[in-house]
Amino acid sequence: MSGKKTATLVIPILLGLLLTSFSIVSTSSTSKAFAASSTLNSPAVTSTTAPTLRLPFNGSFPIAGDSYGCGLHVDNPTKYHDAYALDFGTPDNTQITAVAGGIFHTGSDGNIYYGTYAWILHPGGFVSVYAHLMPGTYRYTDGQTVQQGWWIANSGHSGGVPSHLHFSFRQNATSIIDGVPAIPEPMSGYRGFKYYGYTSARGGAPNNCPPIDLTTKFNASNSMTRQTLLAMEFPLLGISYRSGDNNHPNINWDWVNVQVYNINNIQVANIWNNNVYNNIPGAFVDYADLGPNFPAGNYYVHVRMNNTLGQYVYGINVVQGLETFVLLNTIQVGPTKTIRAGDIDNNNQLDILDYNDLMSCYGNKSCNFHNQSDLNRDGNVDGVDYNIWLRYYQGY
Numbered sequence: 001m002s003g004k005k006t007a008t009l010v011i012p013i014l015l016g017l018l019l020t021s022f023s024i025v026s027t028s029s030t031s032k033a034f035a036a037s038s039t040l041n042s043p044a045v046t047s048t049t050a051p052t053l054r055l056p057f058n059g060s061f062p063i064a065g066d067s068y069g070c071g072l073h074v075d076n077p078t079k080y081h082d083a084y085a086l087d088f089g090t091p092d093n094t095q096i097t098a099v100a101g102g103i104f105h106t107g108s109d110g111n112i113y114y115g116t117y118a119w120i121l122h123p124g125g126f127v128s129v130y131a132h133l134m135p136g137t138y139r140y141t142d143g144q145t146v147q148q149g150w151w152i153a154n155s156g157h158s159g160g161v162p163s164h165l166h167f168s169f170r171q172n173a174t175s176i177i178d179g180v181p182a183i184p185e186p187m188s189g190y191r192g193f194k195y196y197g198y199t200s201a202r203g204g205a206p207n208n209c210p211p212i213d214l215t216t217k218f219n220a221s222n223s224m225t226r227q228t229l230l231a232m233e234f235p236l237l238g239i240s241y242r243s244g245d246n247n248h249p250n251i252n253w254d255w256v257n258v259q260v261y262n263i264n265n266i267q268v269a270n271i272w273n274n275n276v277y278n279n280i281p282g283a284f285v286d287y288a289d290l291g292p293n294f295p296a297g298n299y300y301v302h303v304r305m306n307n308t309l310g311q312y313v314y315g316i317n318v319v320q321g322l323e324t325f326v327l328l329n330t331i332q333v334g335p336t337k338t339i340r341a342g343d344i345d346n347n348n349q350l351d352i353l354d355y356n357d358l359m360s361c362y363g364n365k366s367c368n369f370h371n372q373s374d375l376n377r378d379g380n381v382d383g384v385d386y387n388i389w390l391r392y393y394q395g396y
């Protein structure tokens with residue numbers, strides 16, 4: 001797709017930002033061929049016990065409006081481990097059911113504001129929590145084994161709250177008082193219940209806290225697929241809900257390649273996918289499907305999106321049948337991974353050739369790389385894109 005390029009430096013006169021130095025890098029032409037379909041090599045490892053979750057009730061209910069991720073379900077590991085808690089709008093005395101099999105426990109709080117609650121310890125170090133239950137409706141006693149979908153208690157409004165079910169899920173847990181928050185998705189096949197808000201896994205940033213969707217109902221008898229997902233958010237400079245940024249990119253999707261490696265450095269998945277811009281996190285979002293039988297364990301990935309440099313992310317604990325969040329770097333610049341776009345010729349190097357490509361399009365001149373050079377995706381290649389490119393080039 002791209003022809004040979006010459007390393008000619010076009011000097012811009014723009015906006016007071018100056019290029020300080022360039023190292024001239026010679027590049028060989030690389031193939032830009034990519035497939036739109038997913039491919040997955042079967043990992044030669046046996047499957048492990050892990051939850052594929054079912055919604056914690058019978059019937060069909062929406063998310064409740066009385067709490068939302070922007071502050072109420074705080075990501076505080078010493079407190080509730082409830083960063084990804086969900087509130088469901090269940091009227092009093094709705095049948096509450098086990099999201100997966102395990103050992104049933106009861107509880108009633110003094111100071112954790114759960115009211116009457118139940119929790120279940122699941123195989124593999126998972127705990128599910130069901131709070132604000134109707135007192136006196138437990139159907140099992142401490143230590144009894146329950147299976148997925150069994151009716152464990154009735155919903156209520158204990159703990160001084162409006163009627164709803166507060167549900168949370170934790171991993172690396174042995175009881176109600178330890179573990180870390182886990183995203184309870186997919187659950188009855190659903191994902192994307194809501195944006196979980198103010199959590200470290202999503203950058204810890206205040207977000208725009210949009211009104212929550214109170215109308216979509218989630219049906220517990222929806223078919224459950226045993227699907228293991230890698231969730232990723234790709235934030236790009238100049239594109240977000242923040243003022244001054246473009247929140248309506250004119251090309252609102254892009255391709256992503258995710259290569260998954262096990263601890264022996266063997267590639268176990270190589271997935272080509274599309275991400276889509278979502279203006280709630282203000283980032284391009286992708287869910288890469290690892291298939292139905294992907295073994296739980298520790299992996300690392302190499303992630304690359306069109307126009308961005310590939311990067312490695314280590315220490316990803318994949319749970320079979322759940323969504324695992326691959327921490328890239330969300331809306332705020334964080335101490336972790338940083339997306340670096342601006343690789344306009346898409347050869348996985350950020351250098352003078354990309355700069356020249358952008359300059360060849362500058363001012364919407366006729367060129368070969370207009371869309372790739374329009375870094376904030378507003379249709380124009382101008383000083384905004386030039387400045388964004390410089391920030392990427394300099395590593396912000």
Ligand SMILES: [Ca+2]
Pocket residue numbers: 343344345346347348349350351353354
């Ligand atoms: Ca390049």
Ligand SMILES: [Ca+2]
Pocket residue numbers: 373374375376377378379380381382384385
């Ligand atoms: Ca632009």
Ligand SMILES: [Zn+2]
Pocket residue numbers: 067073085086087165166167
């Ligand atoms: Zn809640």
